[in-house]
Amino acid sequence: MRTTDLDRIRALPLFAGAEDDTFNEVTGGAFLQRFPAGTTLLLEGDPVDFLYILLDGQVELQGTWKEKETTLAVLRPVSTFILAAVVLDATSLMGAVTLDRSEILMISGNALRRGMKRDAAFCFEVSQELAGCYRGLVRSVKNLKLRSAVERLANYLVTLQVRQGGGIDVTIPHEKRVLASLLGMTPENLSRAFAKLDAYGVVVDGNRVRLGNPDKLSRLARPSAWIDNHTPPIEEPLGKAERERWPLSGAQRSCA
Amino acid sequence: MRTTDLDRIRALPLFAGAEDDTFNEVTGGAFLQRFPAGTTLLLEGDPVDFLYILLDGQVELQGTWKEKETTLAVLRPVSTFILAAVVLDATSLMGAVTLDRSEILMISGNALRRGMKRDAAFCFEVSQELAGCYRGLVRSVKNLKLRSAVERLANYLVTLQVRQGGGIDVTIPHEKRVLASLLGMTPENLSRAFAKLDAYGVVVDGNRVRLGNPDKLSRLARPSAWIDNHTPPIEEPLGKAERERWPLSGAQRSCA
DNA sequence: ATGCCGGCTTGATCTGCATCAAACCAGATA
């Protein structure tokens, strides 16, 4: 692995508090991999030998049952994934597929667990990352159980707006079918949901969406700090933990 | 706090690997509280100063939005809750209410975080607990998104059977309205779902349910190790982590 | 251009589940 890559890793919040020895031990056997779009990284039930850190590209986490499939999260850089399985040395509960050409750092699970047991500061960072992921899922369950499909879409758009700088125009960062599955509906129904938001100033053109009447949309969406994580967009690598700690409010993510 | 209580705590998997010093520091300011049924322990958005450990009774975790309310989990002893918020020193994303008269250990969040930063072995145990909780939620989301209401109920019953020893008769451990909310449906619909399971040998009498044809029910439910956590019933205190690590398969819980 | 192919939309229909309303039932209270 190149030193410039190592520097990027070292700057991750996950390693911020780690001793140098820990960092070296944990990343010693690590390697950086590039995958084309559409690559299956992991199937449900696979034993998990590595912690994955997405540095570039996009990865979809999915669950399946009886020929049905659903999107649990779409990850964007920088995100760890399947951390929980690694910490428990268990099999994965989610499948993982690249949506775009992606650059992924793979860290040995054994090394990670050894590092955690050796270095309390590092272990604490990992705990915080896990806690952030946990809270992302709590938000996700509340979103699913308490809101209708149109309400979920409206909130998705509002959150997207915040994440993309607050402008009137936002871009859906992946195919609509993936978005539909993420929001827990069929592609057909997503189309119709967009049509209903027409009355709230929402105009769709491919992946670009113009929020023509943000106030009206927001009155419909009624975003809540205890469901949606409206963490402001920041350029530095940001862990799930940081997003969750932000000023003591909270908000939504396509967080894993 | 009585020494006999302290011994119970010390035996929890969470503290199994902790040094004595850590244990004493973390539990130093802890106290054991009894609450009557129906007590609100925590509201959504409350700052969280304590880690709660349910030693006896039952606690419901809930989420709300726009006058609507849903049950996210029903906890039974021994369970930690709001651990993630404590680790991040954040506000709670869930409300917590006692369903029965309950005995709850409250541990200072500050003390817990200090202990984690001091003692890597303890910190690792906390990480594992968190990871277990995370996986419980992943199961929960998959259950919600991939299965219909009747399928969720069928799987709930199958899981209950395993948890209660495998016999033909099971007991719903709380009100049906709570179960309905936990499974993501209305009480009316839960009634009708039970009625549909009549064809699968399910007979309901108040909180007692007889599974007259377990094989047929199970063919309908199609339980999956990657959604349902069929951890066998064990008497010793068992953390979320242990349930998740069990033989490398997995299964469902009303896990938080 | 022409054709194909995959993702998206639109329309018609069907179904699962919610909603509203009333009856039922059991335990608590008077």
Added chain:
DNA sequence: TATCTGGTTTGATGCAGATCAAGCCGGCAT
């Protein structure tokens, strides 16, 4: 014993969202 109350059930109805089936459109290869 009679009454009240809150949880549960049952019935009638409505709606959200799934499904099925064409069409549509844009990218890509021939």
